[in-house]
Amino acid sequence: MSSSAPAQVPAPEQPGAGPTYGALDRFFRISERGSNLSREVRGGLATFFAMAYIIVLNPIILGSAKDMYGHQLDNGQLVTATALTAALTTLLMGVIGNVPIALAAGLGVNSVVALQLAPRMSWPDAMGMVVLAGFVVMLLVATGLRERVMNAVPFGLRKAISIGIGLFIMLIGLVDAGFVSRIPDVAQTTVPLQLGGDGHLDGWPVLVFVLGVLLTLALIVRKVSGAILISIVAMTVVAVVIEAVADVPSWGLTTPKWPGNPVASPDFGLVGQVSLFGGFEKVGMLTGVLFVFTVLLSCFFDAMGTIMGVSDEAKLTDAQGQMPGINKVLLVDGFAVAAGGASSSSATTAFVESTAGVGEGARTGLANVVTGGLFAVALFLTPVATMVPSQAATPALVAVGFLILSGSVKEIDWADYTIAVPAFVTMLMMPFTYSITNGIGMGFITFVVLRLAAGRGREVPTAMYAVAAVFAFYYLMPALGLT
Numbered sequence: 001m002s003s004s005a006p007a008q009v010p011a012p013e014q015p016g017a018g019p020t021y022g023a024l025d026r027f028f029r030i031s032e033r034g035s036n037l038s039r040e041v042r043g044g045l046a047t048f049f050a051m052a053y054i055i056v057l058n059p060i061i062l063g064s065a066k067d068m069y070g071h072q073l074d075n076g077q078l079v080t081a082t083a084l085t086a087a088l089t090t091l092l093m094g095v096i097g098n099v100p101i102a103l104a105a106g107l108g109v110n111s112v113v114a115l116q117l118a119p120r121m122s123w124p125d126a127m128g129m130v131v132l133a134g135f136v137v138m139l140l141v142a143t144g145l146r147e148r149v150m151n152a153v154p155f156g157l158r159k160a161i162s163i164g165i166g167l168f169i170m171l172i173g174l175v176d177a178g179f180v181s182r183i184p185d186v187a188q189t190t191v192p193l194q195l196g197g198d199g200h201l202d203g204w205p206v207l208v209f210v211l212g213v214l215l216t217l218a219l220i221v222r223k224v225s226g227a228i229l230i231s232i233v234a235m236t237v238v239a240v241v242i243e244a245v246a247d248v249p250s251w252g253l254t255t256p257k258w259p260g261n262p263v264a265s266p267d268f269g270l271v272g273q274v275s276l277f278g279g280f281e282k283v284g285m286l287t288g289v290l291f292v293f294t295v296l297l298s299c300f301f302d303a304m305g306t307i308m309g310v311s312d313e314a315k316l317t318d319a320q321g322q323m324p325g326i327n328k329v330l331l332v333d334g335f336a337v338a339a340g341g342a343s344s345s346s347a348t349t350a351f352v353e354s355t356a357g358v359g360e361g362a363r364t365g366l367a368n369v370v371t372g373g374l375f376a377v378a379l380f381l382t383p384v385a386t387m388v389p390s391q392a393a394t395p396a397l398v399a400v401g402f403l404i405l406s407g408s409v410k411e412i413d414w415a416d417y418t419i420a421v422p423a424f425v426t427m428l429m430m431p432f433t434y435s436i437t438n439g440i441g442m443g444f445i446t447f448v449v450l451r452l453a454a455g456r457g458r459e460v461p462t463a464m465y466a467v468a469a470v471f472a473f474y475y476l477m478p479a480l481g482l483t
């Protein structure tokens with residue numbers, strides 16, 4: 001054991017490891033943020049397993065749609081594009097932004113691209129509009145406008161955004177695991193969700209999820225290091241055993257079965273298939289601008305809410321709730337939107353599942369290096385990377401949702417209704433509308449209206465007025481015939 005090992009980090013277990021670990025500690029500021037190497041590695045693993053489903057889900061969403069010419073994107077090429085972009089942007093966020101916020105193709109945005117853009121133009125045209133939206137985001141970052149908008153958000157609303165994301169990711173976990181499901185329209189009921197698939201819990205996959213939730217929470221109560229990751233690995237093993245010995249009709253998107261051929265060659269055929277301005281020729285200038293605006297709005301505020309929520313949970317914010325060095329984080333996020341379009345995997349954005357890694361103790365970009373590295377490996381080992389069923393990974397989202405809620409709800413000033421009511425609207429609209437953007441938009445509009453009603457309009461930052469007006473216009477677009 002070397003006597004020259006840095007005092008602020010554990011002594012290396014092997015000769016020669018000291019300088020490398022010391023360099024990592026200094027570059028990522030691991031000790032400064034109260035973390036250590038094992039926490040960052042565990043956090044990176046937990047985040048990857050919690051969001052690896054996107055490698056399967058994004059190709060399904062994009063690959064099931066046709067453009068105006070009837071063309072469909074190749075599933076294998078979409079898997080490669082999704083994993084490649086997630087790897088690149090997550091690594092960049094870790095190295096440049098030094099935050100444990102992983103990125104991948106954004107859910108919601110990919111539906112906009114598949115269902116609104118592609119049917120009215122070609123796929124390269126649709127992806128070109130995503131690239132343009134990314135350029136606009138980067139321009140807003142360069143001018144400082146995006147940071148000013150984020151800094152203008154009152155402290156209470158920041159906490160509400162964190163809580164809303166916690167509730168949202170908990171609902172995502174419940175839905176993805178099959179613990180709750182949507183009641184079909186043919187049932188003709190106003191009740192939107194039900195327990196299980198038919199009103200009660202049934203089947204091995206749901207049992208794996210329930211056991212995973214209980215195991216995760218029990219480990220957290222016992223303060224076991226690596227609780228989330230231990231649960232994910234343990235329940236994956238249980239799922240693999242169940243799949244091998246029981247008759248399981250369906251696990252959903254991912255079947256927990258060791259693949260016969262774990263190695264698959266990546267196909268980069270979709271990378272670079274972009275037409276920046278071709279879409280405007282198809283739909284006209286006004287509609288084209290509105291399409292770009294729709295993608296931009298979703299990317300801008302989805303990422304803003306996620307970055308604020310994850311950074312707050314990771315204790316990376318100051319006393320005013322602001323994160324030092326956030327401009328680098330926002331710049332990488334803007335680049336990620338454009339990179340997603342350039343690879344034909346749709347807009348790439350910050351993932352709320354990053355909270356799984358934060359729950360494991362991740363506090364620096366080193367966790368992102370682990371997550372991004374695993375996405376890079378997934379380019380060649382997609383069958384292995386996608387064998388973790390959602391029922392084994394989503395208990396982490398339920399547990400982290402609780403941890404976010406318990407840590408933030410008491411910090412909102414519930415006595416001031418001009419903050420409490422917008423906070424209430426924000427945190428509930430995220431899960432109820434299945435959208436971070438809607439929660440933020442409705443919360444911002446409510447905040448501005450109530451402050452004006454209370455005669456406190458001068459206390460509202462100019463940026464909040466501007467953003468609330470943009471959201472109001474966005475929600476009025478259908479009534480104005482602009483969609």
